[in-house]
């Protein structure tokens with residue numbers, strides 16, 4: 595496992611992913627009944643943007659750093675920025691929260707979260723980040739195996755974030771293998787699957803196969819800040835949301851437009867929302 599998320603923390607794809615994540619959790623908070631959050635590829639929970647890794651790539655400068663001081667952001671982005679500011683009490687941007695941190699900040703006492711991380715060092719950092727917290731279960735485990743181990747949850751409602759590192763070239767195949775059997779076992783959960791857009795045609799092949807295999811309603815949100823046909827870099831990313839909340843696409847429309855206008859490089863790339 596060579597992938598270290600600390601090189602990428604806070605980049606534009608993270609902003610996109612975490613804003614959507616917050617929107618989905620806010621939907622679950624509308625009802626009093628408990629929910630379970632499962633994060634299959636959790637990372638460490640928090641990243642130092644002054645670390646050697648983050649400073650080497652400077653990816654956060656094209657992401658969180660561009661919007662950190664925005665005064666009047668739309669709803670989900672407002673909560674997102676509040677959370678990032680909370681972890682940076684000196685108001686200067688230094689730390690960037692991971693997905694477990696964002697969700698933990700929103701959990702009520704009746705809710706709980708399950709986190710899986712396979713990298714031994716990142717697992718230890720994650721475990722140390724939530725010491726003795728009864729609401730949080732941290733597992734040194736393969737994320738796909740955690741789908742099998744923890745679903746269905748005892749709660750009637752759940753959100754599953756599947757956010758792999760795409761380090762191996764067969765990650766799309768793994769998703770296409772695991773998702774149908776997981777959804778068969780737990781049909782009513784909300785699933786959010788993040789994916790990179792480096793090469794448009796490979797991404798489209800994945801989405802086409804996903805549509806063929808998943809018969810549940812799903813929504814695709816995408817954001818790119820570079821042209822999608824240059825294969826040198828990460829041009830954009832998407833989130834496939836299976837069983838999306840009602841009218842979630844309408845809520846996300848303005849949010850994605852706002853993000854694209856601030857993050858796009860010279861008006862390149864695009865944003866889109868489609869329902870399948």
Ligand SMILES: C[S@@+](CC[C@H](N)C(=O)[O-])C[C@H]1O[C@@H](n2cnc3c(N)ncnc32)[C@H](O)[C@@H]1O
Nearest residue numbers: 635636637692693711712713736737757758759
């Ligand atoms: C994109 S990062 C996760 C970021 C995190 N979800 C967030 O939003 O802050 C992917 C993580 O998955 C971990 N990882 C890689 N392969 C894994 C596997 N098979 N199972 C669980 N975790 C894995 C990596 O070590 C890395 O920390």
